[in-house]
Amino acid sequence: MDVISKSIQLIFSGDHDLLQIVLLSLRVSFTATFIASSLAIPFGALLTNYDFTGKRAIMVVASAFMALPPVVVGLLVYLMLSRSGPLGEWGLLYTPSAMIIAQTMLIFPIVLVLTVEALKPIKRDYSHLMNALDVPPMLRLRTMIWDARFAIYTAVLAGFGRALAEVGAVILVGGNINGQTRVMTTTIALESSKGNLELALALGLVLILLALIVNAAMHGVARIGQRYQVTRQ
Amino acid sequence: MDVISKSIQLIFSGDHDLLQIVLLSLRVSFTATFIASSLAIPFGALLTNYDFTGKRAIMVVASAFMALPPVVVGLLVYLMLSRSGPLGEWGLLYTPSAMIIAQTMLIFPIVLVLTVEALKPIKRDYSHLMNALDVPPMLRLRTMIWDARFAIYTAVLAGFGRALAEVGAVILVGGNINGQTRVMTTTIALESSKGNLELALALGLVLILLALIVNAAMHGVARIGQRYQVTRQ
């Protein structure tokens, strides 16, 4: 097919612009995923381990926030970072930092909700032992996160996928500036609005290939140490 | 704040156009979530239960497809359904059906991957019993899905959130036609491109409120029958 050959051509063209765009996409999405996960995973572990009034409400809100449209997040961050906004002085608008902030906000609830779900089985299995040993909170969280890491990977990958795929937030706060804040998805959107549908699709294929590599690497990493995650009767 | 009062005003205005948009948003996203879940949940249960060569590859691909950009899905469906495309005769382009198709494709991998993850603990607990009783495949899948339904809810909610939030696919295949295929997210995108940022944000708030209601209802449903999901030492 035309699209496939075009995408292969794109990949092997070694085009400098494309490379830059790909790298920025990865950098922004990786960083956002990293920050969101660093916050959401411990917070999710806390939520899993402690019962308090309002916890259910937090979970409902968090799972509703999985439906936060990127455009809305983008607008919020835009209004924050805009020169007339409260953080305007930082001058972050239309920089990769702004894109990272927006994506972090976007995927935080996703990683949070999925982490809480990923931790439930380990809580089932471990909580009695933790109680018996009176394990201090920090160690308890760390232990549960570590031993449920294979399930948490999925939460992180879902967040990463969302970050890599979204366009609404990054285009609003990044501006899709050529050579500076142009990423894969904004390029795809641009090309599709220019009517270059095949090129847009080919770029989409490249993006999916990229996601494939990242995911394969993660699945590879996930194999390490999985031998203790067995069961028997 | 201005945005909040505007959104409250919007909600209580009982505006007919807004209501239509809200209902279409819900209809499209619900239907897409329903179709994607009906396919992804049984398929995920199959993947969880049977080992075969290529299974790992399927999982890697599926989790990479969580990073499928809506624009790309939109383009694909557009090319399929457009007059010159293979399914052009159906005349589905720029109808809610096209939007449903695109969203279904978009969230299928998400629901699939998260379902597989949700089923892992129940497989851990149940597989020996199922083996001992030689439970036939269909019943095995049904049993595992049913008893893991509280975890699967999260997978479905994540898919629903993604569907409700995305704009790239629906705008391409729906066309954001006033009174016909205009949904919440496309309206938000439109208002924001008009520079009506406050109105866009207010609509975003309405959307989140909608998601909140749906999620609260689901969490409510999830409480029913949860009394058997206990553990003790």
Next chain:
Amino acid sequence: MTLIVFHKTTYDADGQSLVGPLNITLDATGVTALLGHNGAGKSLFLQLAHGMLRPTDGRVEIDGQDVRETRRSRGFIFQNNVLMRRSVAQNVAFALATSNMSASQKSERVDELLAMVQLRDRADQPAALLSGGEAQRMALARALINEPNVVMMDEPTSSMDPSATAQFEAIVTAVKSAGVGFIWATHDRAQAQRCADQVIFMEQGKICEDSSAEDFFRMTRSDAAKRYLNGEI
């Protein structure tokens, strides 16, 4: 007479031979006690004989048929009880899922068996909340509900109090006289003496002795079995 035949049956894991190679014929009629040290392979042996565990090599037949094909005609009690996330009655009823009884017949039969193990008043409770001994009683009901012709039991009374154990033994004796065979792993030598017609003694994945109960306890042949009975290592 029900013959279970092991043809060069082995079970390996991680390249380690855990059971076999076994080349024996067992008469599953009456009660066969399975004795052996911790880690001798009793649990694995029972699972192989039942058919729920696929041997690494060789095969196991019962009355000329592969045991894996005829699992539904046998019962099994796990050493680590499998408690479905359902009520006690539903846990027991699940073993009837593949039978073609009517719903009312099923619930009658469940009632009958719960009465037999004195759990009738617990029918609607979550099974996960049962005490250790109660759960083992439930397991007996589940193993017998399908009117099996052979039942494998892996230390089924380890958590039962003396009276529950006595009742258990009485039930087994009664069911046995209706022609059902039992293979019964236990560490309670007195229990084996009370109930068993035959004894199999395992050591390091192999069958060391296979004789009538009378002979076994009167004139133990193998050194390993002698040491076992004397409580030596």
Next chain:
Amino acid sequence: MTLIVFHKTTYDADGQSLVGPLNITLDATGVTALLGHNGAGKSLFLQLAHGMLRPTDGRVEIDGQDVRETRRSRGFIFQNNVLMRRSVAQNVAFALATSNMSASQKSERVDELLAMVQLRDRADQPAALLSGGEAQRMALARALINEPNVVMMDEPTSSMDPSATAQFEAIVTAVKSAGVGFIWATHDRAQAQRCADQVIFMEQGKICEDSSAEDFFRMTRSDAAKRYLNGEI
């Protein structure tokens, strides 16, 4: 002498009183056997006495301190063994996580205890693969590694073979002579007679008898205990 004092302690679930109200003082010195029918509340009692279970009402003190505050100075063996998704050595070592030993001291101590329960050659295996009796041996190592002053044991030898049981009893006797107290739920009357200095008999969540072992077995006072010992219901 270590006194455990129950002050109007109760444990309810779903509005049902499962244990108590208890108002007794126990001497935890030596070995105290805890006898009682299935479902009498032995496991719940042990967890309350240890401090890992928060009473619904009242409190439990040991040497004047709330047991919940001093959990780390006590050991616990669960009726349903908790196997972390780690190696055997890591499972045992986890109980040392809060100690301030050096890493090498810790690994030496783990080694020592694994040797004691004859699992040294299994140190690096996944704990989940251990056989029932092996896992219980691991649980003993875990319960003793922290040099506790009292150890609660919930049917710790139910899956052990006769020689492992004999060794277990020998270890307990040895550790007891170093001043450690044991509260030990068991259904093995002979075991209680062999090892216990005192006996507590429970029935329907209450303590029926609390006497020296000698007295208990010579002249059982309560009818319930008499029936229990005779194997009646």
Next chain:
Amino acid sequence: TVASTTSTQNSGLYDQILPQFTAQTGIEVRVVAVGTGQAIRIAQNGDADVLLVHHRASEDAFVADGYAKQRFDVMYNDFILVGPKIDFAPKSLDELLNYFADTGDHIFISRGDDSGTHKRERELWEKYAQTMPTGDWYREIGSGMGATLNMASAVNGFTLTDRGTWLSFGNKGDLGIIWQQDRDLRNPYGVMVVDSDRFPHVKSELAMQFVQWLISDVGQTAIGNVRVAGKQLFCPNANQQSEQEQTPDDACPAQ
């Protein structure tokens, strides 16, 4: 930072002229291409130094409200009406629009996003049909120019577009130009420097340098040389006195 409409970006204008500017002055220009309304809003928020759009009324309001000191003409191109071939041969735009409105057989796609193009389209309907069209054949889609053209291509519909976007548009399908070179279809672009009295951080000197370059001979030539598929896209007009004086006959771009 330049805030601009998507049409200028989609047509490839910046890709062709900015390298020249940067090479001459060493100043890097960042373009944020968004809808007209959003572009103005961004500039009003002080998030851009230069605003380049094509809706005269909004531009004048921008200056009048004190966001910019002055507006400069830079260039113009023209709108065209595109669609599939039809049997009807109109003699005027008036006739064509009324033909659409009367028959209702042909799908007309309106951007419906309050952009410069959309506003112009509404003005045309008002002028010739005296009323805004309604009915199934008239689709207000609330999307950008590219999306609108994609839809027109998919359903064989008619739409109004700027020539720049049209020429560089890659998914024309069966569409062709139906009407062009009409006095009513002129599409002038204006450029403004955001007032630094209002937003002290605005890099007004650099911005002014950019605008000066755009309206200088060098810049104007560069604009005039922008080509897609060999065709000129924009006509520089910074040095003409008033656009009204131009006639459709000396229409630029030349076809």
